[in-house]
Amino acid sequence: DVKVTQSSRYLVKRTGEKVFLECVQDMDHENMFWYRQDPGLGLRLIYFSYDVKMKEKGDIPEGYSVSREKKERFSLILESASTNQTSMYLCASSPPRTSGGGQQYFGPGTRLTVL
Amino acid sequence: GQQLNQSPQSMFIQEGEDVSMNCTSSSIFNTWLWYKQDPGEGPVLLIALYKAGELTSNGRLTAQFGITRKDSFLNISASIPSDVGIYFCAGHDGGGAQKLVFGQGTRLTINP
Numbered sequence: 596d597v598k599v600t601q602s603s604r605y606l607v608k609r610t611g612e613k614v615f616l617e618c619v620q621d622m623d624h625e626n627m628f629w630y631r632q633d634p635g636l637g638l639r640l641i642y643f644s645y646d647v648k649m650k651e652k653g654d655i656p657e658g659y660s661v662s663r664e665k666k667e668r669f670s671l672i673l674e675s676a677s678t679n680q681t682s683m684y685l686c687a688s689s690p691p692r693t694s695g696g697g698q699q700y701f702g703p704g705t706r707l708t709v710l
Numbered sequence: 711g712q713q714l715n716q717s718p719q720s721m722f723i724q725e726g727e728d729v730s731m732n733c734t735s736s737s738i739f740n741t742w743l744w745y746k747q748d749p750g751e752g753p754v755l756l757i758a759l760y761k762a763g764e765l766t767s768n769g770r771l772t773a774q775f776g777i778t779r780k781d782s783f784l785n786i787s788a789s790i791p792s793d794v795g796i797y798f799c800a801g802h803d804g805g806g807a808q809k810l811v812f813g814q815g816t817r818l819t820i821n822p
Contacts, residue, residue, distance in 0.1 A: 697800075
């Protein structure tokens with residue numbers, strides 16, 4: 596089974612702090628994704644990566660950056676956390692297109708609260 | 711970004727009832743996926759559909775890939791309390807980026 600893990604289930608930070616959210620997958624997937632989930636807004640794509648050191652902006656990249664130094668690990672960085680970044684953050688991974696039509700496997704999520 | 715139109719947004723049903731929900735899109739997809747999210751957890755893949763007209767079952771769950779490739783349906787038969795959660799549809803256009811477009815979810819509540 597694919598396993599996607601996220602470093603924290605719950606996180607509380609203060610406005611202005613730098614925040615790191617870590618995601619690790621164990622299935623050698625090329626593609627990794629970061630979403631945020633807010634009530635009534637569904638899942639919104641922040642950034643994704645299709646290879647080591649490669650990244651692409653999603654629909655809401657402002658205020659976030661990412662890092663992918665190793666294939667299995669994809670980090671989301673909030674350079675200076677703000678209260679409007681309080682949300683549930685979900686990481687996902689997927690195999691290359693030739694192995695399946697876009698199936699993404701999600702981690703358990705990190706609920707971040709910025710005070 | 712694009713979102714799928716998923717309906718209904720919420721459902722309140724009695725245990726044992728059947729459930730139907732659907733997703734529609736203005737554009738064509740090559741793959742339709744259905745996920746379930748339990749409270750406080752990440753979405754879990756339930757069913758993947760790859761061909762127009764395809765009908766696939768997973769236990770009490772049945773999903774169909776619409777003929778027009780612009781819609782998909784999920785049915786749950788004889789609902790039980792553990793079916794409670796949020797169900798998401800997602801579509802993939804076959805592009806290399808592997809990005810998905812998601813519906814806004816259907817929140818299912820079951821009265822025992």
